[in-house]
Amino acid sequence: MSSFLGSSIGKKLIMSLSGLFLVLFVLVHLILNSFLMFDSTGELFNAGAHFMSLPIIRFGLQPVLAAGFLIHIIYSIILTLQNQKARPQKYATQNLSESSTWSSRNMFVLGGLVLVFIAMHLLHFFIPIQIHGNVHDDYQLVKELFTNGSTGLIYSGLYVVGAILLGLHLAHGFWSSFQSIGFSNTIWRARLEKLGYIYAIFIGAGFTTIPLYLHFFA
Amino acid sequence: MADKILKELTLKIWRQKDAKSKGQFETYKVNNISTGTSFLEMLDILNEQLINEGKEPVAFDHDCREGICGMCSLFIDGRAHGPDDDITTCQLHMRKFKDGATITIEPWRAGAFPIIKDLIVNRTAFEEILQSGGYISVNTGGIPDGNAIPISQDDAEEAMDAAACIGCGACVATCKNSSAMLFVSAKVSHLAKLPQGRVEAARRAKNMVAKMDELGFGNCTNTGACEVECPKGISIANIARLNREFLSAKIKD
Numbered sequence: 001m002s003s004f005l006g007s008s009i010g011k012k013l014i015m016s017l018s019g020l021f022l023v024l025f026v027l028v029h030l031i032l033n034s035f036l037m038f039d040s041t042g043e044l045f046n047a048g049a050h051f052m053s054l055p056i057i058r059f060g061l062q063p064v065l066a067a068g069f070l071i072h073i074i075y076s077i078i079l080t081l082q083n084q085k086a087r088p089q090k091y092a093t094q095n096l097s098e099s100s101t102w103s104s105r106n107m108f109v110l111g112g113l114v115l116v117f118i119a120m121h122l123l124h125f126f127i128p129i130q131i132h133g134n135v136h137d138d139y140q141l142v143k144e145l146f147t148n149g150s151t152g153l154i155y156s157g158l159y160v161v162g163a164i165l166l167g168l169h170l171a172h173g174f175w176s177s178f179q180s181i182g183f184s185n186t187i188w189r190a191r192l193e194k195l196g197y198i199y200a201i202f203i204g205a206g207f208t209t210i211p212l213y214l215h216f217f218a
Numbered sequence: 219m220a221d222k223i224l225k226e227l228t229l230k231i232w233r234q235k236d237a238k239s240k241g242q243f244e245t246y247k248v249n250n251i252s253t254g255t256s257f258l259e260m261l262d263i264l265n266e267q268l269i270n271e272g273k274e275p276v277a278f279d280h281d282c283r284e285g286i287c288g289m290c291s292l293f294i295d296g297r298a299h300g301p302d303d304d305i306t307t308c309q310l311h312m313r314k315f316k317d318g319a320t321i322t323i324e325p326w327r328a329g330a331f332p333i334i335k336d337l338i339v340n341r342t343a344f345e346e347i348l349q350s351g352g353y354i355s356v357n358t359g360g361i362p363d364g365n366a367i368p369i370s371q372d373d374a375e376e377a378m379d380a381a382a383c384i385g386c387g388a389c390v391a392t393c394k395n396s397s398a399m400l401f402v403s404a405k406v407s408h409l410a411k412l413p414q415g416r417v418e419a420a421r422r423a424k425n426m427v428a429k430m431d432e433l434g435f436g437n438c439t440n441t442g443a444c445e446v447e448c449p450k451g452i453s454i455a456n457i458a459r460l461n462r463e464f465l466s467a468k469i470k471d
Contacts, residue, residue: 004471008397008437009427009464079437083395086436088329092230092243093322095296096394099446105394107439176440179454182462186455 008082009180011075016180018072019173023199025065026166030206037213042139049138053130062130073115080108104172114169117162124155146214159211167204174199221254224312228320229264231276234333237340241333243322253313257300258283258290260312277336283308285449288384291391292337293324298388298447306386306449326387328396330433343433344385344401350429351422352405354414373411380408382450389444389452395436400444402430403460404452410463420467427464 004010032052035045051057096105103110124145129135146156174196178184184192227248234241248264255263258280265275281289290307294300300310315321323337331339381404389400406423409415415422438457445454 003428004468006431007427007464007468008399008431008435009461010468012437012461013465079439083397083436083439086329086396086434087327087394089327091293091296091324091327093296093324094293096392096441096443098297099392099443100394100441104439104441172440179440179458180438180461182458182460182465184455184458186453189455189458 008079011079012180014071015075015079016177018068018075019177021068022072023170023174023177025068026170026203030203033210034206036139036142036210036218040218042137042143045139045142046137049129053133058130069118073111076108076111101172103168104176107169107172107176110165110169113165114162117158117165120158121162143214143218146211147218152215156211156215160208163204163207166207167200170200170203171197221252222313224251224253224315224317224319225249226318227251227260227315228318230320230322231337232324233276233336234325236335237332241336251312253311255312256283256308257292257294257310257312258308277334277338279338280308285309286384288386291326291339291387293326293391295322298326298391299386299449303446304449304451306384309449326391328387328390328435330396330398330435331387331390339387341385341387343435344387344398346433347398347402347426347429348385348405351418351425352409354409354418356414356417367413369412377408377411377415380404380411380452380456383408383448383452384450386449388447388449390435392443392447393436393438394441394443395439397438397444398430398433398435399438399457399460400448400452400454402426403454403456406460406463407456410459419463420470423460423463423467427460 005014032045032048035048038044125138125142128141129138135141146152146159148155175184175189175192176196178192179189229246229248230243231246232241233244246264246268248260248267251260251263258278261276261278268275279289279291281287283290285306285308288306290299292299292307294307294310299305299307301314302310325333325337326339326341328339330343331341334340383401383404385401387401390396390398393400406419406426409422410419440454440457442454445452
């Protein structure tokens with residue numbers, strides 16, 4: 001078992017499975033967030049937020065989610081450090097733009113920036129709603145962040161940037177996780193890449209739309 | 219039609235005395251190079267020039283000069299085997315360059331491929347990976363009838379495509395992680411697709427991956443740059459197969 005987890009492909013399997021788990025999570029998250037746009041009284045979103053605060057979710061699923069994030073982050077650091085070490089002396093000139101996509105070469109940077117965004121995001125919503133638990137109207141809390149006079153536009157902008165970063169991360173991460181598991185061949189690669197782009201655009205555009213909708217229309 | 223002549227080229231070449239010395243770039247000029255000249259012939263011309271000047275010629279790997287041996291390497295203007303697709307450096311011609319151009323020539327750079335001298339790197343790591351499992355250890359006996367072991371055309375083609383790998387190391391040189399996954403996947407795949415290779419498939423995948431990791435190659439991040447720069451067009455679909463072979467072999471342990 002240790003030789004399996006120590007092997008390059010074993011570590012990549014862990015990256016891929018934790019990644020796919022997070023891929024599912026962002027979809028659930030986006031669906032719940034979309035409630036913000038479908039009911040201006042906020043009842044629908046509050047019901048969703050209330051459900052997500054139930055003990056079974058908080059103490060049953062949240063630790064699993066946190067573990068998923070942690071494993072994904074820790075293994076990305078291990079793999080990236082090894083990859084840095086594999087080329088002690090860099091090229092004076094290297095042109096990779098013709099042979100690979102920008103996002104595929106910058107997954108660690110993109111993931112790091114998404115993590116910075118997540119930290120800010122947790123401060124805004126997760127900690128007041130789930131940890132302190134003293135928020136009566138979750139909808140109002142979210143809406144205020146994006147509409148509040150001077151800072152509303154800045155936060156809307158930051159959340160749009162976060163959504164785009166996540167979209168770029170998924171643009172490579174989605175199909176890449178299937179490739180690492182071994183679920184790919186010449187036919188499925190094209191399908192998975194297309195599906196990955198569609199998914200990345202859907203998630204990126206979805207999370208972009210919500211703060212903009214709240215800022216300009218709510 | 220006569221080939222065009224490139225009046226002057228500036229070459230920025232990595233010079234390094236031996237494995238232990240610190241290397242640096244040296245700049246050279248070559249004149250009146252025909253566009254029909256191959257890249258290695260251009261280096262031959264430079265070396266003659268250097269020898270006539272009493273200087274040490276540039277050391278670079280080459281052998282068959284027809285794109286099948288995998289000896290020639292060179293990272294030219296930021297790309298393995300230079301600015302053309304599906305070729306080795308010996309198949310690169312000077313018509314791909316403009317008159318007056320500055321061409322940067324570096325050796326493959328990877329911890330697992332230490333520099334021997336100038337542009338020559340030690341690719342013994344690939345041999346070691348092959349020795350760890352890239353073979354079939356059965357007594358083959360006499361020649362069997364061609365139809366004794368039925369193999370589908372698709373499988374035969376895929377095995378042959380993977381077997382086209384010449385072990386040049388362009389995949390490792392190109393990969394931002396210096397990963398050898400394309401090489402190992404080609405060597406695992408060309409045997410995995412054939413019945414004779416299936417017998418030892420699990421052991422082969424495990425041993426070759428373990429050796430690859432041990433030798434300090436990086437981890438694959440599926441950027442796909444390797445297959446673009448591979449002179450033989452080996453597909454990263456082979457990498458997915460290697461992942462499958464390795465994971466299913468490990469699950470059975």
